[in-house]
Amino acid sequence: MQDTQPNTTYLKDYRVPDYLVDNTDLHFELEAKVTQVRTRLKIRRNPKAGDGLPPLFLDGVDLQLFSVTLDGIALSSTDYQELPQGLSIPVEKPEFVLEIHNSINPEENTSLEGLYLSNKMYCTQCEAEGFRKITFYPDRPDVMSKFTTTIVASKDHPVLLSNGNEIGRGHCEDGRQFVTWEDPFPKPAYLFALVAGNLEHVEDVFTTARGRKVKLQIFTEAKNIGKCDHAMRSLKNAMRWDEEVYGREYDLDIFMVVAVDHFNMGAMENKGLNIFNSACVLASPETATDSAFQRIESIVGHEYFHNWSGNRVTCRDWFQLSLKEGFTVFRDAEFSADLNSRAVKRIEDVTLLRTNQFAEDAGPMAHPIRPDSYMEISNFYTLTVYEKGAEVVRMIHTLLGADGFRKGSDLYFERHDGCAVTCEDFVRAMEDANQVDLTQFRRWYSQAGTPVLDVTDQFDESTGVYRLIVRQSCPVTPEQKDKLPFHIPFAMGLLDSTGSGIALDKAGSTQLVLEITESEQVFEFNGLRERPLPSLLRGFSAPVKVRYDYSLEQLLFLMSHDSDTFNRWDASQRFAFKAMNQLQSAYQEGLSLELSPELIVAYRNILLNKELDPALVAEIMLLPSEHSIAEESVSIDAEAIVAARTFARKSLSCALIDELKERYAELDIERPYSPNAKDIAERRLKNICLEYLCVTESADALDLAQCQFDSAGNMTDSAAALSALINYGNDQYAEQAIHQFYDRWKEDTQVTELWLAQQACSAKRGTLNNIKALMQHPAFELKNPNKVRAVIGGFANRNFQQFHKNDGSGFEFVADQVIALDKLNPQVASRVVIPITRWKKYSGELAGKMKAALLRVSNSGELSKDVYEVVSKSLV
């Protein structure tokens, strides 16, 4: 906790480390309240750091120090300085061995950073700056060292794991046991990991392209051992994919994955020993939904891919976080696209970016994908660094083409293997391998905010010349007023009146990637016989907003004719946004609401179109969420958004009731569960039909839901039915379903989380009183981030209606939770506060009420660095 205002760290202040650590030997004696840590460090002066012998500084937080020894000689406490943030030790030689003995308290560690206990299992989380909560160390990613680790523990913890290969094990005289691990690859401390527990595992083997056999193990508590198959399959797919697409082979003889219930994030790529949030690795058809299966595949891939993009080549400092995260998200997205439906994956990712990252880019914490400064680095594990960072890498891929990009990545890995580098090094490798100049492109790394492209066009009938006029601009963001033009790859095509693509160059291509580099640019196309219809930003080729004044007819035309699947969906979104805006205005003016009849006709056609991929039909049927409508609003009128969307869904469901029934029945086929793209798509569309049917609240529809609830053979169908009953059933039926479901699944942590989330997200059931009651339920635990995300996060991020209650009670509730959580887990608290930081975007009284709640957090006494940074920046 902070007693003074936290310091800001600046990228411009980066200096190379004074000292390097060649070897790190760790020795742990695990005990819940007092764990002994003995560290032996082989240290030398960094030749790149200049002359002289400055004092050695070691980071350390919440540690009990017992002794320090330098080259075998014990130092007395006057020989060094113990500061709040670590140890400063005067040094007389350029090379020496330092030994430290300290202790820590894993049981009391509720921050889930450093070494902590989850249920009865010990585990660590060191990224970004958690290693300093284990022992004194130069805890920065540009200090890379070879680690050996010995773990001593009682018989209650038979499985003792760390990075690398096991090189020894045995029994101590007192009955305890030990295991020693050695990791041959030098690594920064943030990639260190230790696990100890009573765990079981499943095992498999992967043979690499060059024929090396790698042992694969997934560890979990005994009760979950049946839930590891999907992760294992995903892991093998990821290993193969990285060989085929990037030429990257795995480099150790063993790869381990461990599932833990208490985890701040999704998963962690520790060398050879990935640690996963249970929710991101455990699945079975009976207990996990399709989206959980897909999430697991992509996260297992993501962490595995980090072995090269993150571990073999790591970050010089935390400002470079997007170097590993943006690149790795791009890699996992392509992996998922190759294994499943490419178009659907893209639609999902773009939806996330547009609703949540765009909101971040327009809010008080907006930052470039490579930030210039931070108070607490944990606050910068953001959608901007991850998702926008991945879009930036994707743009390089688009500009260079797949082969050029591969040449660039090969050069990057070859040049920087074993090093800690920067985003600049990544871009330079791409340039050098392709002889291109990405000078202007680099602005994507330094400028925040979502660029806007205003597009107009002209057609001259007499000459057959068509012009696209593109103007780019970028809104002001904190600390960045004036923006320079971005280099934007703009994929586009032109459609003729039959819906065919027009040839745009001599080679006859019907799609071009235009390169936008100026604030205003005109692109000319010759020899056209009629005015074409432009299809813009195909595949979402850049993370920007495109404004072009399409008519409803034009959007309908694109929806049925565009050769780019993504843009067909995008046209439907533009269409739906227009309709919803009309409804919002009518509501604000007190007029009666009417959903545009064209939209109903269009949706009927789509719903009945059997040629279309059901996955695409499903994506179109889902109207834009309240949050994405809010993101598009200049000033958010929450009540009008809820009214407009509720009305649109009701009107659609009433108008399409027969078609919905028909498609539901047709898709409701029994078959053994498999999480393949086709089956997932069909289940998705079926369950969207069910939901729409239930929106009418007719007895028929609810019977269907009840019937599906009673007979579902997998969690996807079961959860969808539960959701329908919760949201649209009468209280008695809803209540009954909630109880039945809980009774059936109360022993299963993952299903219980889903059960909590469904209630918290429900506009009908997730009232503040019910949320408070849920927090008293035995299934809830404030110290478990997944439960907090399910209930408090579900309410604040996914229950638009109840959270935005006009009396401001939703905001006050979130403020209370932030204050309570900050004492337990600052990282989680600082995420929970986000929904009440964007008060400036709200209209009317909500803005003031939200700000008041935020001010209350700000004045609630000592805040962690994490929460202090977010709150203070949001009150500026």
Ligand code: PHE
């Ligand atoms: N590096 C992890 C990932 O994205 C995320 C993470 C960050 C996990 C910090 C824990 C703590 O793969």
Ligand code: ZN
């Ligand atoms: Zn990552």
